Amino acid sequence: MTRRMLIDLHPRRENARMAAEAVCAALGANDIVPVMSRSAHDVLCSYDDARPNGTEIVDDDRLLAAAEDCELIIVLGGDGTILRAAERFHTLGVPVVGINLGHVGFLAESESADLDETVRRLVDRDYDIEQRMALDITVRLEGRIIHRAWALNEATVEKGPRTQMIELSVGIDDRPVSTFGCDGAILATPTGSTAYAFSAGGPIVWPDVEALLMVPISAHALFAEPLVTGPSSVIAVEYRARHAEESAVLWCDGREEIGLPSRSHIEACRSAQPLTLARIQRGPFTDRLVRKFQLPVDGWRGPAGETA
CATH class of the missing domain: 2.60.200.30 (Probable inorganic polyphosphate/atp-NAD kinase; domain 2)
Incomplete structure:
Protein backbone atom coordinates (compact mmCIF):
# COMPACT_ATOMS: atom_id res chain seq x y z
CA MET A 1 0.00 0.00 0.00
CA THR A 2 1.28 3.47 -0.90
CA ARG A 3 2.38 5.51 2.09
CA ARG A 4 1.08 9.09 2.32
CA MET A 5 1.90 11.96 4.68
CA LEU A 6 0.12 15.31 4.86
CA ILE A 7 2.22 18.50 4.88
CA ASP A 8 0.68 21.49 6.70
CA LEU A 9 2.60 24.76 6.82
CA HIS A 10 2.49 28.38 7.92
CA PRO A 11 1.20 30.22 4.84
CA ARG A 12 3.40 33.30 5.13
CA ARG A 13 6.79 32.03 6.32
CA GLU A 14 9.60 31.87 3.78
CA ASN A 15 11.35 29.23 5.89
CA ALA A 16 8.14 27.16 5.88
CA ARG A 17 8.16 27.18 2.07
CA MET A 18 11.77 26.04 1.99
CA ALA A 19 11.13 23.36 4.62
CA ALA A 20 8.05 22.10 2.72
CA GLU A 21 10.06 21.72 -0.47
CA ALA A 22 12.74 19.76 1.40
CA VAL A 23 10.22 17.52 3.15
CA CYS A 24 8.32 16.80 -0.07
CA ALA A 25 11.55 15.91 -1.85
CA ALA A 26 12.71 13.63 0.98
CA LEU A 27 9.37 11.83 1.20
CA GLY A 28 9.23 11.35 -2.56
CA ALA A 29 12.74 9.91 -2.55
CA ASN A 30 11.48 7.27 -0.11
CA ASP A 31 8.36 6.38 -2.15
CA ILE A 32 6.05 8.28 0.20
CA VAL A 33 3.44 10.57 -1.38
CA PRO A 34 3.35 14.07 0.15
CA VAL A 35 -0.21 15.42 0.41
CA MET A 36 -0.95 19.15 0.53
CA SER A 37 -4.03 21.37 0.41
CA ARG A 38 -4.52 23.38 -2.75
CA SER A 39 -4.36 26.68 -0.85
CA ALA A 40 -1.06 25.71 0.82
CA HIS A 41 0.33 24.50 -2.49
CA ASP A 42 -0.69 27.74 -4.23
CA VAL A 43 1.11 29.75 -1.56
CA LEU A 44 4.14 27.50 -1.90
CA CYS A 45 4.26 27.98 -5.65
CA SER A 46 3.65 31.73 -5.54
CA TYR A 47 7.28 32.28 -4.57
CA ASP A 48 8.70 30.67 -7.70
CA ASP A 49 7.85 28.22 -10.46
CA ALA A 50 9.14 25.19 -8.60
CA ARG A 51 6.34 22.72 -7.91
CA PRO A 52 7.25 19.72 -5.75
CA ASN A 53 7.12 16.68 -8.02
CA GLY A 54 4.82 13.89 -6.97
CA THR A 55 2.87 15.97 -4.47
CA GLU A 56 -0.82 15.09 -4.22
CA ILE A 57 -2.85 18.31 -4.27
CA VAL A 58 -6.23 18.18 -2.54
CA ASP A 59 -9.03 20.76 -2.67
CA ASP A 60 -9.45 22.39 0.73
CA ASP A 61 -12.98 21.05 1.21
CA ARG A 62 -11.65 17.49 0.75
CA LEU A 63 -8.58 17.84 2.94
CA LEU A 64 -10.02 16.13 6.03
CA ALA A 65 -11.02 13.08 4.02
CA ALA A 66 -7.56 12.97 2.42
CA ALA A 67 -5.81 13.40 5.79
CA GLU A 68 -7.71 10.44 7.19
CA ASP A 69 -5.81 8.19 4.77
CA CYS A 70 -2.40 9.58 5.76
CA GLU A 71 -0.15 8.00 8.36
CA LEU A 72 1.17 11.34 9.67
CA ILE A 73 0.41 15.05 9.57
CA ILE A 74 3.70 16.99 9.42
CA VAL A 75 3.27 20.60 10.56
CA LEU A 76 5.88 23.20 9.59
CA GLY A 77 5.71 26.35 11.70
CA GLY A 78 5.54 27.54 15.29
CA ASP A 79 3.14 26.64 18.09
CA GLY A 80 0.36 28.70 16.49
CA THR A 81 0.55 26.67 13.28
CA ILE A 82 0.57 23.43 15.26
CA LEU A 83 -2.46 24.54 17.30
CA ARG A 84 -4.38 25.38 14.14
CA ALA A 85 -3.54 21.96 12.70
CA ALA A 86 -4.57 20.30 15.98
CA GLU A 87 -7.97 22.00 15.92
CA ARG A 88 -8.51 21.06 12.28
CA PHE A 89 -7.39 17.43 12.34
CA HIS A 90 -7.81 16.17 15.91
CA THR A 91 -11.03 14.25 15.18
CA LEU A 92 -9.18 11.95 12.74
CA GLY A 93 -6.79 10.35 15.23
CA VAL A 94 -3.93 10.74 12.72
CA PRO A 95 -0.68 11.53 14.58
CA VAL A 96 0.53 15.13 14.31
CA VAL A 97 4.23 15.99 14.43
CA GLY A 98 5.52 19.57 14.51
CA ILE A 99 8.81 20.92 13.16
CA ASN A 100 9.49 24.27 14.80
CA LEU A 101 10.10 27.24 12.52
CA GLY A 102 8.99 29.81 15.10
CA HIS A 103 10.33 30.85 18.50
CA VAL A 104 9.85 28.63 21.58
CA GLY A 105 7.97 25.89 19.76
CA PHE A 106 6.99 23.93 22.89
CA LEU A 107 4.66 21.64 20.95
CA ALA A 108 7.16 20.88 18.19
CA GLU A 109 9.24 17.71 18.15
CA SER A 110 12.29 19.16 16.42
CA GLU A 111 13.90 22.33 15.12
CA SER A 112 14.44 23.35 11.51
CA ALA A 113 18.17 22.57 11.83
CA ASP A 114 17.24 18.92 12.46
CA LEU A 115 14.86 18.67 9.50
CA ASP A 116 16.73 15.94 7.61
CA GLU A 117 17.11 13.72 10.68
CA THR A 118 13.46 14.27 11.64
CA VAL A 119 12.18 13.24 8.21
CA ARG A 120 14.46 10.20 8.20
CA ARG A 121 12.98 9.02 11.50
CA LEU A 122 9.44 9.62 10.29
CA VAL A 123 10.16 7.65 7.13
CA ASP A 124 11.60 4.81 9.25
CA ARG A 125 8.59 4.97 11.61
CA ASP A 126 11.06 5.65 14.42
CA TYR A 127 8.66 7.51 16.71
CA ASP A 128 6.27 6.96 19.59
CA ILE A 129 2.56 7.79 19.78
CA GLU A 130 1.24 9.93 22.62
CA GLN A 131 -2.25 11.14 23.49
CA ARG A 132 -2.63 14.70 24.79
CA MET A 133 -5.64 15.69 26.85
CA ALA A 134 -7.81 18.44 25.36
CA SER A 271 -12.59 16.25 25.77
CA ALA A 272 -13.51 12.82 24.50
CA GLN A 273 -11.25 13.63 21.53
CA PRO A 274 -7.60 14.02 22.58
CA LEU A 275 -4.84 14.99 20.18
CA THR A 276 -2.59 12.20 18.90
CA LEU A 277 1.06 13.25 18.67
CA ALA A 278 4.02 11.50 17.06
CA ARG A 279 6.99 11.85 19.41
CA ILE A 280 10.58 11.47 18.28
CA GLN A 281 12.12 13.12 21.35
CA ARG A 282 12.18 10.36 23.95
CA GLY A 283 13.83 12.32 26.76
CA PRO A 284 11.90 13.40 29.87
CA PHE A 285 9.70 16.49 29.89
CA THR A 286 12.12 18.05 32.41
CA ASP A 287 14.84 18.24 29.74
CA ARG A 288 12.43 19.83 27.26
CA LEU A 289 11.39 22.40 29.86
CA VAL A 290 15.00 23.34 30.60
CA ARG A 291 15.90 23.49 26.90
CA LYS A 292 12.91 25.49 25.67
CA PHE A 293 13.01 28.06 28.48
CA GLN A 294 16.83 28.06 28.62
CA LEU A 295 16.72 27.55 32.39
CA PRO A 296 19.95 27.84 34.40
CA VAL A 297 20.91 24.48 35.89
CA ASP A 298 24.48 25.21 36.92
CA GLY A 299 25.13 23.93 40.43
CA TRP A 300 22.86 20.88 40.23
CA ARG A 301 24.87 17.86 41.35
CA GLY A 302 22.29 15.06 41.45
CA PRO A 303 22.43 11.87 43.55
CA ALA A 304 25.79 10.87 42.07
CA GLY A 305 27.32 14.21 43.00
CA GLU A 306 27.98 15.16 39.38
CA THR A 307 27.22 18.64 38.10
CA ALA A 308 24.79 19.17 35.22
Missing part, protein backbone atom coordinates in the same frame (compact mmCIF):
# COMPACT_ATOMS: atom_id res chain seq x y z
CA LEU A 135 -10.84 20.52 26.38
CA ASP A 136 -14.44 20.58 25.24
CA ILE A 137 -15.89 24.06 25.74
CA THR A 138 -19.61 24.74 26.04
CA VAL A 139 -21.18 28.21 26.27
CA ARG A 140 -24.73 28.44 27.60
CA LEU A 141 -27.07 31.40 27.88
CA GLU A 142 -30.11 30.93 30.12
CA GLY A 143 -29.68 27.17 29.84
CA ARG A 144 -29.46 27.15 26.03
CA ILE A 145 -26.23 26.09 24.29
CA ILE A 146 -25.03 28.90 22.03
CA HIS A 147 -21.50 27.72 21.19
CA ARG A 148 -19.21 24.70 21.37
CA ALA A 149 -15.45 24.59 20.86
CA TRP A 150 -12.37 22.39 21.30
CA ALA A 151 -8.96 23.44 22.62
CA LEU A 152 -5.63 21.71 23.14
CA ASN A 153 -3.96 24.41 25.25
CA GLU A 154 -6.61 26.61 26.78
CA ALA A 155 -9.89 28.46 26.57
CA THR A 156 -9.82 32.04 27.82
CA VAL A 157 -12.60 34.38 28.87
CA GLU A 158 -11.18 37.88 28.43
CA LYS A 159 -12.35 41.45 28.62
CA GLY A 160 -13.27 42.91 25.25
CA PRO A 161 -11.95 46.04 23.55
CA ARG A 162 -12.39 49.28 25.50
CA THR A 163 -13.37 47.33 28.63
CA GLN A 164 -11.23 47.99 31.68
CA MET A 165 -12.31 45.02 33.79
CA ILE A 166 -14.91 42.26 33.85
CA GLU A 167 -16.47 40.39 36.74
CA LEU A 168 -16.31 36.60 36.64
CA SER A 169 -17.65 33.92 38.92
CA VAL A 170 -15.80 30.60 39.01
CA GLY A 171 -17.30 27.25 39.92
CA ILE A 172 -16.10 23.64 40.09
CA ASP A 173 -18.49 20.73 39.51
CA ASP A 174 -21.59 22.92 39.84
CA ARG A 175 -20.41 24.47 43.10
CA PRO A 176 -19.40 28.17 43.36
CA VAL A 177 -15.83 28.97 44.37
CA SER A 178 -15.29 32.73 44.04
CA THR A 179 -16.22 35.93 42.21
CA PHE A 180 -13.71 38.63 41.32
CA GLY A 181 -12.98 41.51 38.99
CA CYS A 182 -10.22 40.70 36.50
CA ASP A 183 -8.92 40.90 32.95
CA GLY A 184 -10.07 37.32 32.38
CA ALA A 185 -9.62 33.68 33.32
CA ILE A 186 -7.74 30.84 31.63
CA LEU A 187 -9.06 27.27 31.56
CA ALA A 188 -6.12 25.10 30.55
CA THR A 189 -4.82 21.57 30.07
CA PRO A 190 -1.40 20.36 31.26
CA THR A 191 -0.17 20.89 27.67
CA GLY A 192 -1.38 24.49 27.89
CA SER A 193 0.21 25.05 31.29
CA THR A 194 3.46 26.18 29.60
CA ALA A 195 1.65 28.66 27.33
CA TYR A 196 -0.75 31.47 28.28
CA ALA A 197 -1.43 29.99 31.73
CA PHE A 198 2.29 30.09 32.53
CA SER A 199 2.52 33.75 31.45
CA ALA A 200 -0.38 34.58 33.79
CA GLY A 201 1.34 32.97 36.77
CA GLY A 202 -0.08 29.46 36.62
CA PRO A 203 1.82 26.30 37.55
CA ILE A 204 3.71 24.16 35.05
CA VAL A 205 2.04 20.74 34.94
CA TRP A 206 3.81 17.73 33.43
CA PRO A 207 1.89 16.49 30.36
CA ASP A 208 1.40 12.99 31.80
CA VAL A 209 -0.57 14.48 34.70
CA GLU A 210 -4.29 14.36 34.05
CA ALA A 211 -5.72 17.61 35.38
CA LEU A 212 -7.56 20.81 34.54
CA LEU A 213 -6.33 24.29 35.43
CA MET A 214 -8.02 27.63 36.12
CA VAL A 215 -5.73 30.67 36.18
CA PRO A 216 -7.13 34.19 36.81
CA ILE A 217 -5.67 37.06 34.78
CA SER A 218 -4.85 40.17 36.83
CA ALA A 219 -7.59 39.48 39.37
CA HIS A 220 -8.52 42.07 42.01
CA ALA A 221 -9.34 39.78 44.93
CA LEU A 222 -7.83 38.31 48.06
CA PHE A 223 -8.55 34.76 46.87
CA ALA A 224 -7.79 34.54 43.16
CA GLU A 225 -5.16 31.82 42.97
CA PRO A 226 -4.67 29.23 40.22
CA LEU A 227 -6.70 26.07 40.78
CA VAL A 228 -5.82 22.52 39.68
CA THR A 229 -8.62 19.94 39.58
CA GLY A 230 -8.98 16.29 38.65
CA PRO A 231 -9.54 15.29 35.01
CA SER A 232 -13.22 14.45 35.54
CA SER A 233 -14.10 17.86 36.96
CA VAL A 234 -15.98 20.58 35.10
CA ILE A 235 -14.66 24.11 35.52
CA ALA A 236 -17.22 26.84 34.88
CA VAL A 237 -16.91 30.59 34.49
CA GLU A 238 -19.91 32.92 34.51
CA TYR A 239 -19.75 36.40 33.03
CA ARG A 240 -22.16 39.15 34.01
CA ALA A 241 -21.77 42.59 32.43
CA ARG A 242 -21.98 45.49 34.83
CA HIS A 243 -22.90 48.11 32.21
CA ALA A 244 -24.01 48.21 28.57
CA GLU A 245 -20.63 49.24 27.14
CA GLU A 246 -18.78 46.33 28.70
CA SER A 247 -17.85 43.26 26.62
CA ALA A 248 -16.12 39.89 26.97
CA VAL A 249 -14.74 37.40 24.44
CA LEU A 250 -14.06 33.67 24.42
CA TRP A 251 -10.73 32.61 22.87
CA CYS A 252 -9.55 29.04 22.26
CA ASP A 253 -5.88 28.33 21.51
CA GLY A 254 -5.42 31.91 20.32
CA ARG A 255 -8.41 32.00 17.97
CA GLU A 256 -11.38 34.23 18.71
CA GLU A 257 -14.50 32.10 19.12
CA ILE A 258 -17.44 34.25 20.20
CA GLY A 259 -18.40 37.52 21.84
CA LEU A 260 -19.96 36.59 25.16
CA PRO A 261 -23.38 37.99 26.07
CA SER A 262 -23.94 39.00 29.67
CA ARG A 263 -24.98 36.02 31.84
CA SER A 264 -22.94 33.59 29.71
CA HIS A 265 -22.03 30.33 31.45
CA ILE A 266 -18.79 28.82 30.05
CA GLU A 267 -17.85 25.24 30.92
CA ALA A 268 -14.58 23.39 30.26
CA CYS A 269 -14.24 19.63 30.67
CA ARG A 270 -11.94 16.89 29.44
Whole structure:
Protein backbone atom coordinates (compact mmCIF):
# COMPACT_ATOMS: atom_id res chain seq x y z
CA MET A 1 0.00 0.00 0.00
CA THR A 2 1.28 3.47 -0.90
CA ARG A 3 2.38 5.51 2.09
CA ARG A 4 1.08 9.09 2.32
CA MET A 5 1.90 11.96 4.68
CA LEU A 6 0.12 15.31 4.86
CA ILE A 7 2.22 18.50 4.88
CA ASP A 8 0.68 21.49 6.70
CA LEU A 9 2.60 24.76 6.82
CA HIS A 10 2.49 28.38 7.92
CA PRO A 11 1.20 30.22 4.84
CA ARG A 12 3.40 33.30 5.13
CA ARG A 13 6.79 32.03 6.32
CA GLU A 14 9.60 31.87 3.78
CA ASN A 15 11.35 29.23 5.89
CA ALA A 16 8.14 27.16 5.88
CA ARG A 17 8.16 27.18 2.07
CA MET A 18 11.77 26.04 1.99
CA ALA A 19 11.13 23.36 4.62
CA ALA A 20 8.05 22.10 2.72
CA GLU A 21 10.06 21.72 -0.47
CA ALA A 22 12.74 19.76 1.40
CA VAL A 23 10.22 17.52 3.15
CA CYS A 24 8.32 16.80 -0.07
CA ALA A 25 11.55 15.91 -1.85
CA ALA A 26 12.71 13.63 0.98
CA LEU A 27 9.37 11.83 1.20
CA GLY A 28 9.23 11.35 -2.56
CA ALA A 29 12.74 9.91 -2.55
CA ASN A 30 11.48 7.27 -0.11
CA ASP A 31 8.36 6.38 -2.15
CA ILE A 32 6.05 8.28 0.20
CA VAL A 33 3.44 10.57 -1.38
CA PRO A 34 3.35 14.07 0.15
CA VAL A 35 -0.21 15.42 0.41
CA MET A 36 -0.95 19.15 0.53
CA SER A 37 -4.03 21.37 0.41
CA ARG A 38 -4.52 23.38 -2.75
CA SER A 39 -4.36 26.68 -0.85
CA ALA A 40 -1.06 25.71 0.82
CA HIS A 41 0.33 24.50 -2.49
CA ASP A 42 -0.69 27.74 -4.23
CA VAL A 43 1.11 29.75 -1.56
CA LEU A 44 4.14 27.50 -1.90
CA CYS A 45 4.26 27.98 -5.65
CA SER A 46 3.65 31.73 -5.54
CA TYR A 47 7.28 32.28 -4.57
CA ASP A 48 8.70 30.67 -7.70
CA ASP A 49 7.85 28.22 -10.46
CA ALA A 50 9.14 25.19 -8.60
CA ARG A 51 6.34 22.72 -7.91
CA PRO A 52 7.25 19.72 -5.75
CA ASN A 53 7.12 16.68 -8.02
CA GLY A 54 4.82 13.89 -6.97
CA THR A 55 2.87 15.97 -4.47
CA GLU A 56 -0.82 15.09 -4.22
CA ILE A 57 -2.85 18.31 -4.27
CA VAL A 58 -6.23 18.18 -2.54
CA ASP A 59 -9.03 20.76 -2.67
CA ASP A 60 -9.45 22.39 0.73
CA ASP A 61 -12.98 21.05 1.21
CA ARG A 62 -11.65 17.49 0.75
CA LEU A 63 -8.58 17.84 2.94
CA LEU A 64 -10.02 16.13 6.03
CA ALA A 65 -11.02 13.08 4.02
CA ALA A 66 -7.56 12.97 2.42
CA ALA A 67 -5.81 13.40 5.79
CA GLU A 68 -7.71 10.44 7.19
CA ASP A 69 -5.81 8.19 4.77
CA CYS A 70 -2.40 9.58 5.76
CA GLU A 71 -0.15 8.00 8.36
CA LEU A 72 1.17 11.34 9.67
CA ILE A 73 0.41 15.05 9.57
CA ILE A 74 3.70 16.99 9.42
CA VAL A 75 3.27 20.60 10.56
CA LEU A 76 5.88 23.20 9.59
CA GLY A 77 5.71 26.35 11.70
CA GLY A 78 5.54 27.54 15.29
CA ASP A 79 3.14 26.64 18.09
CA GLY A 80 0.36 28.70 16.49
CA THR A 81 0.55 26.67 13.28
CA ILE A 82 0.57 23.43 15.26
CA LEU A 83 -2.46 24.54 17.30
CA ARG A 84 -4.38 25.38 14.14
CA ALA A 85 -3.54 21.96 12.70
CA ALA A 86 -4.57 20.30 15.98
CA GLU A 87 -7.97 22.00 15.92
CA ARG A 88 -8.51 21.06 12.28
CA PHE A 89 -7.39 17.43 12.34
CA HIS A 90 -7.81 16.17 15.91
CA THR A 91 -11.03 14.25 15.18
CA LEU A 92 -9.18 11.95 12.74
CA GLY A 93 -6.79 10.35 15.23
CA VAL A 94 -3.93 10.74 12.72
CA PRO A 95 -0.68 11.53 14.58
CA VAL A 96 0.53 15.13 14.31
CA VAL A 97 4.23 15.99 14.43
CA GLY A 98 5.52 19.57 14.51
CA ILE A 99 8.81 20.92 13.16
CA ASN A 100 9.49 24.27 14.80
CA LEU A 101 10.10 27.24 12.52
CA GLY A 102 8.99 29.81 15.10
CA HIS A 103 10.33 30.85 18.50
CA VAL A 104 9.85 28.63 21.58
CA GLY A 105 7.97 25.89 19.76
CA PHE A 106 6.99 23.93 22.89
CA LEU A 107 4.66 21.64 20.95
CA ALA A 108 7.16 20.88 18.19
CA GLU A 109 9.24 17.71 18.15
CA SER A 110 12.29 19.16 16.42
CA GLU A 111 13.90 22.33 15.12
CA SER A 112 14.44 23.35 11.51
CA ALA A 113 18.17 22.57 11.83
CA ASP A 114 17.24 18.92 12.46
CA LEU A 115 14.86 18.67 9.50
CA ASP A 116 16.73 15.94 7.61
CA GLU A 117 17.11 13.72 10.68
CA THR A 118 13.46 14.27 11.64
CA VAL A 119 12.18 13.24 8.21
CA ARG A 120 14.46 10.20 8.20
CA ARG A 121 12.98 9.02 11.50
CA LEU A 122 9.44 9.62 10.29
CA VAL A 123 10.16 7.65 7.13
CA ASP A 124 11.60 4.81 9.25
CA ARG A 125 8.59 4.97 11.61
CA ASP A 126 11.06 5.65 14.42
CA TYR A 127 8.66 7.51 16.71
CA ASP A 128 6.27 6.96 19.59
CA ILE A 129 2.56 7.79 19.78
CA GLU A 130 1.24 9.93 22.62
CA GLN A 131 -2.25 11.14 23.49
CA ARG A 132 -2.63 14.70 24.79
CA MET A 133 -5.64 15.69 26.85
CA ALA A 134 -7.81 18.44 25.36
CA LEU A 135 -10.84 20.52 26.38
CA ASP A 136 -14.44 20.58 25.24
CA ILE A 137 -15.89 24.06 25.74
CA THR A 138 -19.61 24.74 26.04
CA VAL A 139 -21.18 28.21 26.27
CA ARG A 140 -24.73 28.44 27.60
CA LEU A 141 -27.07 31.40 27.88
CA GLU A 142 -30.11 30.93 30.12
CA GLY A 143 -29.68 27.17 29.84
CA ARG A 144 -29.46 27.15 26.03
CA ILE A 145 -26.23 26.09 24.29
CA ILE A 146 -25.03 28.90 22.03
CA HIS A 147 -21.50 27.72 21.19
CA ARG A 148 -19.21 24.70 21.37
CA ALA A 149 -15.45 24.59 20.86
CA TRP A 150 -12.37 22.39 21.30
CA ALA A 151 -8.96 23.44 22.62
CA LEU A 152 -5.63 21.71 23.14
CA ASN A 153 -3.96 24.41 25.25
CA GLU A 154 -6.61 26.61 26.78
CA ALA A 155 -9.89 28.46 26.57
CA THR A 156 -9.82 32.04 27.82
CA VAL A 157 -12.60 34.38 28.87
CA GLU A 158 -11.18 37.88 28.43
CA LYS A 159 -12.35 41.45 28.62
CA GLY A 160 -13.27 42.91 25.25
CA PRO A 161 -11.95 46.04 23.55
CA ARG A 162 -12.39 49.28 25.50
CA THR A 163 -13.37 47.33 28.63
CA GLN A 164 -11.23 47.99 31.68
CA MET A 165 -12.31 45.02 33.79
CA ILE A 166 -14.91 42.26 33.85
CA GLU A 167 -16.47 40.39 36.74
CA LEU A 168 -16.31 36.60 36.64
CA SER A 169 -17.65 33.92 38.92
CA VAL A 170 -15.80 30.60 39.01
CA GLY A 171 -17.30 27.25 39.92
CA ILE A 172 -16.10 23.64 40.09
CA ASP A 173 -18.49 20.73 39.51
CA ASP A 174 -21.59 22.92 39.84
CA ARG A 175 -20.41 24.47 43.10
CA PRO A 176 -19.40 28.17 43.36
CA VAL A 177 -15.83 28.97 44.37
CA SER A 178 -15.29 32.73 44.04
CA THR A 179 -16.22 35.93 42.21
CA PHE A 180 -13.71 38.63 41.32
CA GLY A 181 -12.98 41.51 38.99
CA CYS A 182 -10.22 40.70 36.50
CA ASP A 183 -8.92 40.90 32.95
CA GLY A 184 -10.07 37.32 32.38
CA ALA A 185 -9.62 33.68 33.32
CA ILE A 186 -7.74 30.84 31.63
CA LEU A 187 -9.06 27.27 31.56
CA ALA A 188 -6.12 25.10 30.55
CA THR A 189 -4.82 21.57 30.07
CA PRO A 190 -1.40 20.36 31.26
CA THR A 191 -0.17 20.89 27.67
CA GLY A 192 -1.38 24.49 27.89
CA SER A 193 0.21 25.05 31.29
CA THR A 194 3.46 26.18 29.60
CA ALA A 195 1.65 28.66 27.33
CA TYR A 196 -0.75 31.47 28.28
CA ALA A 197 -1.43 29.99 31.73
CA PHE A 198 2.29 30.09 32.53
CA SER A 199 2.52 33.75 31.45
CA ALA A 200 -0.38 34.58 33.79
CA GLY A 201 1.34 32.97 36.77
CA GLY A 202 -0.08 29.46 36.62
CA PRO A 203 1.82 26.30 37.55
CA ILE A 204 3.71 24.16 35.05
CA VAL A 205 2.04 20.74 34.94
CA TRP A 206 3.81 17.73 33.43
CA PRO A 207 1.89 16.49 30.36
CA ASP A 208 1.40 12.99 31.80
CA VAL A 209 -0.57 14.48 34.70
CA GLU A 210 -4.29 14.36 34.05
CA ALA A 211 -5.72 17.61 35.38
CA LEU A 212 -7.56 20.81 34.54
CA LEU A 213 -6.33 24.29 35.43
CA MET A 214 -8.02 27.63 36.12
CA VAL A 215 -5.73 30.67 36.18
CA PRO A 216 -7.13 34.19 36.81
CA ILE A 217 -5.67 37.06 34.78
CA SER A 218 -4.85 40.17 36.83
CA ALA A 219 -7.59 39.48 39.37
CA HIS A 220 -8.52 42.07 42.01
CA ALA A 221 -9.34 39.78 44.93
CA LEU A 222 -7.83 38.31 48.06
CA PHE A 223 -8.55 34.76 46.87
CA ALA A 224 -7.79 34.54 43.16
CA GLU A 225 -5.16 31.82 42.97
CA PRO A 226 -4.67 29.23 40.22
CA LEU A 227 -6.70 26.07 40.78
CA VAL A 228 -5.82 22.52 39.68
CA THR A 229 -8.62 19.94 39.58
CA GLY A 230 -8.98 16.29 38.65
CA PRO A 231 -9.54 15.29 35.01
CA SER A 232 -13.22 14.45 35.54
CA SER A 233 -14.10 17.86 36.96
CA VAL A 234 -15.98 20.58 35.10
CA ILE A 235 -14.66 24.11 35.52
CA ALA A 236 -17.22 26.84 34.88
CA VAL A 237 -16.91 30.59 34.49
CA GLU A 238 -19.91 32.92 34.51
CA TYR A 239 -19.75 36.40 33.03
CA ARG A 240 -22.16 39.15 34.01
CA ALA A 241 -21.77 42.59 32.43
CA ARG A 242 -21.98 45.49 34.83
CA HIS A 243 -22.90 48.11 32.21
CA ALA A 244 -24.01 48.21 28.57
CA GLU A 245 -20.63 49.24 27.14
CA GLU A 246 -18.78 46.33 28.70
CA SER A 247 -17.85 43.26 26.62
CA ALA A 248 -16.12 39.89 26.97
CA VAL A 249 -14.74 37.40 24.44
CA LEU A 250 -14.06 33.67 24.42
CA TRP A 251 -10.73 32.61 22.87
CA CYS A 252 -9.55 29.04 22.26
CA ASP A 253 -5.88 28.33 21.51
CA GLY A 254 -5.42 31.91 20.32
CA ARG A 255 -8.41 32.00 17.97
CA GLU A 256 -11.38 34.23 18.71
CA GLU A 257 -14.50 32.10 19.12
CA ILE A 258 -17.44 34.25 20.20
CA GLY A 259 -18.40 37.52 21.84
CA LEU A 260 -19.96 36.59 25.16
CA PRO A 261 -23.38 37.99 26.07
CA SER A 262 -23.94 39.00 29.67
CA ARG A 263 -24.98 36.02 31.84
CA SER A 264 -22.94 33.59 29.71
CA HIS A 265 -22.03 30.33 31.45
CA ILE A 266 -18.79 28.82 30.05
CA GLU A 267 -17.85 25.24 30.92
CA ALA A 268 -14.58 23.39 30.26
CA CYS A 269 -14.24 19.63 30.67
CA ARG A 270 -11.94 16.89 29.44
CA SER A 271 -12.59 16.25 25.77
CA ALA A 272 -13.51 12.82 24.50
CA GLN A 273 -11.25 13.63 21.53
CA PRO A 274 -7.60 14.02 22.58
CA LEU A 275 -4.84 14.99 20.18
CA THR A 276 -2.59 12.20 18.90
CA LEU A 277 1.06 13.25 18.67
CA ALA A 278 4.02 11.50 17.06
CA ARG A 279 6.99 11.85 19.41
CA ILE A 280 10.58 11.47 18.28
CA GLN A 281 12.12 13.12 21.35
CA ARG A 282 12.18 10.36 23.95
CA GLY A 283 13.83 12.32 26.76
CA PRO A 284 11.90 13.40 29.87
CA PHE A 285 9.70 16.49 29.89
CA THR A 286 12.12 18.05 32.41
CA ASP A 287 14.84 18.24 29.74
CA ARG A 288 12.43 19.83 27.26
CA LEU A 289 11.39 22.40 29.86
CA VAL A 290 15.00 23.34 30.60
CA ARG A 291 15.90 23.49 26.90
CA LYS A 292 12.91 25.49 25.67
CA PHE A 293 13.01 28.06 28.48
CA GLN A 294 16.83 28.06 28.62
CA LEU A 295 16.72 27.55 32.39
CA PRO A 296 19.95 27.84 34.40
CA VAL A 297 20.91 24.48 35.89
CA ASP A 298 24.48 25.21 36.92
CA GLY A 299 25.13 23.93 40.43
CA TRP A 300 22.86 20.88 40.23
CA ARG A 301 24.87 17.86 41.35
CA GLY A 302 22.29 15.06 41.45
CA PRO A 303 22.43 11.87 43.55
CA ALA A 304 25.79 10.87 42.07
CA GLY A 305 27.32 14.21 43.00
CA GLU A 306 27.98 15.16 39.38
CA THR A 307 27.22 18.64 38.10
CA ALA A 308 24.79 19.17 35.22
